[in-house]
Amino acid sequence: MTDPLNPGIAPAGNFIEQIIRDDLATGRVQKVVTRFPPEPNGYLHIGHAKSICLNFGLAAQYGGDCHLRFDDTNPEKESQEYVDAIVADVQWLGFAWSGEVRYASDYFGQLYQWALYLVDNGLAYVCELNGEQMRDYRGTLTQPGRPSPFRDRPSSESRTLLEAMRRGEVAEGAMTLRAKIDMASANINLRDPVLYRVRKVAHHRTGSDWNIYPSYDFAHGQEDAIEGVTHSVCTLEFAANRPLYNWFVEHLPLPSQPRQYEFGRLNLTHTMTSKRKLKQLVDEGVVDGWDDPRMPTISGLRRRGVSAAAIRQFCNSLAVAKTDGVVDIAQFEHFIRDDLNNNAPRAMCVINPLKVVVTNCQQGELLTVANHPNRPELGERQLPFDAELYIDAGDFSEDTTLSRKKFKRLVIGDYVRLRGGYIIRADEVVRDSDGAIAQLNCSLVEGTVGADGPDGVRPRGVIHWVSAIRSQPAELRLYDRLFNSPEADGGDGELLEQINPDSLKVVANARVEQSLGDAALGVTYQFEREGYFTREDSAGEQLVFNLTIGLRDSGRGQG
Numbered sequence: 001m002t003d004p005l006n007p008g009i010a011p012a013g014n015f016i017e018q019i020i021r022d023d024l025a026t027g028r029v030q031k032v033v034t035r036f037p038p039e040p041n042g043y044l045h046i047g048h049a050k051s052i053c054l055n056f057g058l059a060a061q062y063g064g065d066c067h068l069r070f071d072d073t074n075p076e077k078e079s080q081e082y083v084d085a086i087v088a089d090v091q092w093l094g095f096a097w098s099g100e101v102r103y104a105s106d107y108f109g110q111l112y113q114w115a116l117y118l119v120d121n122g123l124a125y126v127c128e129l130n131g132e133q134m135r136d137y138r139g140t141l142t143q144p145g146r147p148s149p150f151r152d153r154p155s156s157e158s159r160t161l162l163e164a165m166r167r168g169e170v171a172e173g174a175m176t177l178r179a180k181i182d183m184a185s186a187n188i189n190l191r192d193p194v195l196y197r198v199r200k201v202a203h204h205r206t207g208s209d210w211n212i213y214p215s216y217d218f219a220h221g222q223e224d225a226i227e228g229v230t231h232s233v234c235t236l237e238f239a240a241n242r243p244l245y246n247w248f249v250e251h252l253p254l255p256s257q258p259r260q261y262e263f264g265r266l267n268l269t270h271t272m273t274s275k276r277k278l279k280q281l282v283d284e285g286v287v288d289g290w291d292d293p294r295m296p297t298i299s300g301l302r303r304r305g306v307s308a309a310a311i312r313q314f315c316n317s318l319a320v321a322k323t324d325g326v327v328d329i330a331q332f333e334h335f336i337r338d339d340l341n342n343n344a345p346r347a348m349c350v351i352n353p354l355k356v357v358v359t360n361c362q363q364g365e366l367l368t369v370a371n372h373p374n375r376p377e378l379g380e381r382q383l384p385f386d387a388e389l390y391i392d393a394g395d396f397s398e399d400t401t402l403s404r405k406k407f408k409r410l411v412i413g414d415y416v417r418l419r420g421g422y423i424i425r426a427d428e429v430v431r432d433s434d435g436a437i438a439q440l441n442c443s444l445v446e447g448t449v450g451a452d453g454p455d456g457v458r459p460r461g462v463i464h465w466v467s468a469i470r471s472q473p474a475e476l477r478l479y480d481r482l483f484n485s486p487e488a489d490g491g492d493g494e495l496l497e498q499i500n501p502d503s504l505k506v507v508a509n510a511r512v513e514q515s516l517g518d519a520a521l522g523v524t525y526q527f528e529r530e531g532y533f534t535r536e537d538s539a540g541e542q543l544v545f546n547l548t549i550g551l552r553d554s555g556r557g558q559g
């Protein structure tokens with residue numbers, strides 16, 4: 001079976017697929033329904049992409065549906081901006097959810113009815129312990145908890161208080177609704193967990209309708225049940241919540257019986273995947289917003305020039321296992337480069353320009369070059385060649401003793417080929433009054449465009465170049481890792497100390513070939529021998545390009 005979005009790549013047959021196959025075979029499930037349930041409290045990151053690819057991929061593969069549902073039960077931290085960004089990111093990744101976008105907040109009325117049901121059946125009670133007392137009564141991993149003094153109050157009293165909480169007549173923190181389960185359970189999640197808290201906060205969708213909000217645990221499984229989700233796939237940290245998830249399924253009159261399965265979250269070296277900490281980077285101005293190209297967010301990766309296909313292919317290559325693991329960022333970069341190598345049009349950019357005067361060039365001309373070495377369908381472009389050119393200063397050396405093998409670039413008296421153009425010979429260095437190299441006088445070898453040189457004219461290598469007259473100034477934003485250390489977990493307080501101070505270097509006055517003046521925003525090019533760059537906006541006269549990623553090998557000296 002292949003992923004319809006990534007034909008040719010067979011996703012690893014994982015344990016969740018095995019469960020689904022069994023469920024379909026035994027008839028426990030007729031149609032697979034999964035969901036991706038983000039909380040709109042930040043932008044999506046590469047870790048979420050793994051969950052998205054898994055949930056949408058499973059549905060597509062087994063002829064089912066995948067829902068996009070916002071788990072919007074925490075109004076203080078959530079916003080419409082985040083909802084909009086998440087919707088756009090899931091779409092951009094190439095996935096279509098079935099039906100409308102769904103929201104936990106659409107189910108607040110139903111969830112409240114189920115809370116009343118538990119109260120009426122003696123399975124939940126209103127507790128007046130404050131947070132600190134509640135923690136104290138809860139016990140520890142080694143010690144059982146003690147029952148709250150409010151645990152056995154009559155259900156009618158709990159109902160009256162819950163209704164008062166709902167109407168906003170109870171102060172925040174004064175009361176909670178708790179399930180009556182087992183204060184001695186070895187699983188702390190079952191020690192009378194909180195179902196509702198008083199929070200007099202406006203919600204981005206329900207406004208001031210509610211003065212109480214459900215906990216994650218009380219909301220999540222019931223939302224799944226309302227939507228007929230069959231396989232509720234989440235990350236491992238929720239494994240200990242599963243008995244509680246099942247307790248609700250067992251004790252409430254739900255329309256369906258979803259099941260929860262957990263898989264290992266994606267952790268990447270040098271990469272922070274916690275929305276809370278990413279938000280801190282945004283709020284403290286360490287980065288230029290959620291979509292800063294250094295961010296591991298979907299929007300940051302998009303702005304950097306990483307394609308949705310590369311992200312999907314990477315995610316589909318990952319094991320879906322029952323343990324957490326750390327994946328080397330190099331593995332992700334492999335997919336990014338592979339995609340760009342196949343798809344990015346080629347262009348030339350001279351990062352550190354050195355002027356070359358071609359002394360025997362009578363008049364300028366337009367050379368025709370292919371946009372991609374092995375994809376003719378990507379077309380050709382016109383490359384102006386003039387008597388004044390720029391090459392990169394690093395492509396010339398005054399050391400004429402360097403061997404041809406070691407230095408496949410220009411030295412006085414020897415030849416190189418200009419990519420897509422003539423073979424030239426360096427004749428003379430011209431210096432400024434300080435003795436620095438001001439320009440290089442060269443001569444071209446006639447008839448060598450697309451043809452070998454005559455006997456004795458053998459270029460040391462191929463270098464990139466642009467016309468000095470017909471090219472454009474460009475600003476390059478060279479991004480490096482945001483975190484120096486492979487473990488970018490940013491323990492509290494230390495987050496900022498771990499930031500790589502050189503994660504952004506700006507190079508002004510690079511020169512790009514004339515055709516790039518028409519480059520559309522967001523298009524990624526391979527700047528020959530330099531790396532992959534994506535068109536950003538303009539800064540004054542200069543065209544701006546973001547470094548997407550370097551070439552597989554640096555390209556330098558590769559000829």
Ligand code: ATP
Nearest residue numbers: 037038039047048050051234235265266273274275
């Ligand atoms: P964060 O820790 O960044 O705040 P979260 O889990 O709180 O993430 P949610 O919006 O609740 O964020 O996540 C939506 C879904 O994405 C959940 O099912 C969650 O398990 C999954 N998810 C989040 N982070 C990862 C990750 N690193 N790898 C795989 N799945 C993830």
Ligand code: MG
Nearest residue numbers: 038039071216
């Ligand atoms: Mg979460």
